Amino acid sequence: DAGVIQSPRHEVTEMGQEVTLRCKPISGHNSLFWYRQTMMRGLELLIYFNNNVPIDDSGMPEDRFSAKMPNASFSTLKIQPSEPRDSAVYFCASSSRWGGSYNEQFFGPGTRLTVL
Amino acid sequence: GEDVEQSLFLSVREGDSSVINCTYTDSSSTYLYWYKQEPGAGLQLLTYIFSNMDMKQDQRLTVLLNKKDKHLSLRIADTQTGDSAIYFCAEGGYQKVTFGTGTKLQVIP
Numbered sequence: 001d002a003g004v005i006q007s008p009r010h011e012v013t014e015m016g017q018e019v020t021l022r023c024k025p026i027s028g029h030n031s032l033f034w035y036r037q038t039m040m041r042g043l044e045l046l047i048y049f050n051n052n053v054p055i056d057d058s059g060m061p062e063d064r065f066s067a068k069m070p071n072a073s074f075s076t077l078k079i080q081p082s083e084p085r086d087s088a089v090y091f092c093a094s095s096s097r098w099g100g101s102y103n104e105q106f107f108g109p110g111t112r113l114t115v116l
Numbered sequence: 117g118e119d120v121e122q123s124l125f126l127s128v129r130e131g132d133s134s135v136i137n138c139t140y141t142d143s144s145s146t147y148l149y150w151y152k153q154e155p156g157a158g159l160q161l162l163t164y165i166f167s168n169m170d171m172k173q174d175q176r177l178t179v180l181l182n183k184k185d186k187h188l189s190l191r192i193a194d195t196q197t198g199d200s201a202i203y204f205c206a207e208g209g210y211q212k213v214t215f216g217t218g219t220k221l222q223v224i225p
Contacts, residue, residue: 004158031211033212035215042215042216042217042218043159043204043215043217043218045212045214045215048211048212050211055211055212056212091158091159093158093159102146102147102149102164102166103147103208103209103211103212103213104161104164105159105161105213107157107158107159107160108158109156109157109158110157110158
């Protein structure tokens with residue numbers, strides 16, 4: 001398996017532009033997580049899905065952030081409009097264990113977002 | 117609420133043992149985890165321990181859990197330069213996991 005795939009790996013954009021980050025989870029995994037990593041705040045959970053349904057989006061910082069999972073093999077995280085403080089590395093992770101066992105999450109390589 | 121705290125930085129000499137410490141607040145956590153993040157990569161599960169255990173050993177890694185004090189530690193024996201990375205402590209149940217701030221381990225040759 002190729003692992004969790006994220007695209008793009010790097011994104012540089014200007015303030016006010018729309019940014020869309022993409023994630024393909026590992027085939028067969030039924031849980032998907034979006035995280036943001038910064039030096040100041042560490043690793044923050046933004047939102048997670050189980051069987052394509054959003055379970056908890058309390059970590060989404062503002063209404064400018066939205067996430068979708070239209071099917072089991074694809075998810076997007078959108079920022080509109082983007083701001084310089086959104087600059088961070090965004091990780092997608094997937095997991096096949098939901099209930100009854102430990103929760104190993106498999107992380108993608110991340111998307112490094114820079115908003116100028 | 118859930119909160120996981122770690123020291124930010126640890127420096128050790130190659131061949132010595134490293135001990136990374138973590139405290140957590142959620143006493144209902146079922147599992148405690150250690151993840152490793154190498155430069156430019158995502159996190160990778162290193163090991164985990166069930167909350168009713170107090171120790172787990174896996175080759176060079178030893179995890180100690182003090183549930184009373186909500187303290188978790190990771191000991192790496194014979195630390196190598198390839199162990200240089202950021203180590204994240206995490207706690208959780210069967211759904212989401214809460215990660216600590218990460219401890220950057222620097223191994224000096």
